[in-house]
Amino acid sequence: MGLQHAELSDRILGGWLGRIAGNMLGKPVERGEYWTRERIDRYLRRTDALPxxxxxxxxxxxxxxxxxxLRPEWPSCVRGRINGSCRDDDVDYAILGLHLLESHGFSFTTEQVGEMWLRRLPYLQTFTAERVAYRNLANGLKPPQVASHDNPYQEWIGALIRADVFGWTSPGDPSRAAALARRDAVLSHQGNGVWAAMWAAALISAAFTASGPRDAIGTALEQIPASSRLARTVRHTTALYEAGADWSDTLDELASRTGELHWIHSVPNAGVITAGLLYGEGEFTSTLALTVRGGLDTDSNGATAGSVAGVLRGAAAIPAQWTEPLRDRVRSAVFGFDNARIGELAERTVRLAVTA
Structure with missing residues (x-):
């Protein structure tokens, strides 16, 4: 990979900070059927927050x-009121994935992922596919039935938001990152839901060595079936960007192609993430802003785009308005990790990355 220890540490910390900051930015407007792109921008204009x-x-x-x-949590995740990060599943799963790798190593099994959920994650802090899988686990089902039984959410975004730690601990090795993410994802997802997790993990891994977002996106696509709807959506988004379409027109085109899917489905959200990364052009603030303004699952999309941008840029290059309010603390529903130091989580991640 070629990264020195200090740079690797900075990039991994950047990933953690980017994920948490992006999640916090999108959290107040996380409700895709209500918080459309138009409503988000109307809110920003009314509050004099554009750009x-x-x-x-x-x-x-x-x-x-x-x-x-806004979501009920908004008073603790808007500017001027943030004092450490809010608790959210988009960050819980990164913490849980770190604990999984520390406990079982990189040869963990899908069954061990399920056991970790039951031991460390409260049932009521899971949603959609994860809640179905949790219920199936508690009822004694085993993979692959855990993912398939009575689960209408198999292709939604839940597995994608669990993928970051596999990218952070596989710097410059997207194939390995995707394989680890797949082993985690199949507990609760199938089809595009699994490929979304593999793509996200590979994207974050590729960001350690890529020349920029476009390079990382192309590398990540190599890890999933080219004929999948997720891959086709990411490629189409990239083609529109390269053809010179502006950001808004690109998202309009994506909505016309994927608008029948739920706002938490992995496919349209992968398009929004891709657009945010491409049009943000590697700049951290622009990437977060465009991704969240893209709507749909705003906090999840902001978190993933922030993780990629944070790895690309490194923690030292993230503007202070995003990091200082976090106070190096993260709230979490994962047992034993509430109020953990973000810096410590990153250090533990680095130890895994250098010994992998």
Whole structure:
């Protein structure tokens, strides 16, 4: 791979900080059927926050009822009110994945992933495919039935948000990262849901050595079936960018092709992440802003794009308005990890990466 220890540490810390910051940016507007791109930008204009260069501002006090319904957690994740990160499953799974690798090594099994969930993750802090899989595990089912039994969410975004740690610990080895992510993903997902996790892990791994977002995206695509709808969506997004379409027109085109899918489905969200990375052109703030303004699953998309941008740029290059309010602390529902230091989680990740 060729990275010196200090640079590797900076890049991995950048990934952690980017994931947490991107998640926090998107969290107040996480409700894709309500927080459309148009509504998000209307909110930003009303709060004088365009261009978006910081966390979301608090809602305008004179907004009519029903115009801007932020998530209930918004008071602790808008600018001026952040004091450490909010708790969210997009970060819980990165922590849980770290603990999985520390406990079982890189030869972990899908069954051990399920055991880790039951021991460390509260049932009510799981959602969609993960909650179905958790229930199936508790009822005694084993993989692959855990993913397939009574699970209408098999291709949603849940496995993608669990993939970062496999990329962080496989720097410059996207094939290995994708294989690890697949072993985790098949506990709860199938089809595009699994390929989304493999793509995200490979994307983050590739970011350690890529020349920029376009290079990393192309490398990650090599790890999933070219005929999959997810791969076709990522390729189409890239083609629009390279043809000179502007960001808004690209997202309009993606919506016309994937609009029948749920806003938490992995395919349209992979398109939004891809667009945010490409049009952000490797700059951290622009990448987060464009990804979250893209709508759909805003906190998950912001987290993944932030992780990639953080690895590409390194922690030292992330502007202070994103990192200082986090106070080097992360809230988590994972037993034993609440109020963990972000820096310590990154150091533990580095130890895994250098011994892999």
């Amino acid at each position: 978006l260069t910081d966390y979301l501002p608090p809602p305008p006090p004179d907004a009519p009822p029903g115009e801007f319904e």
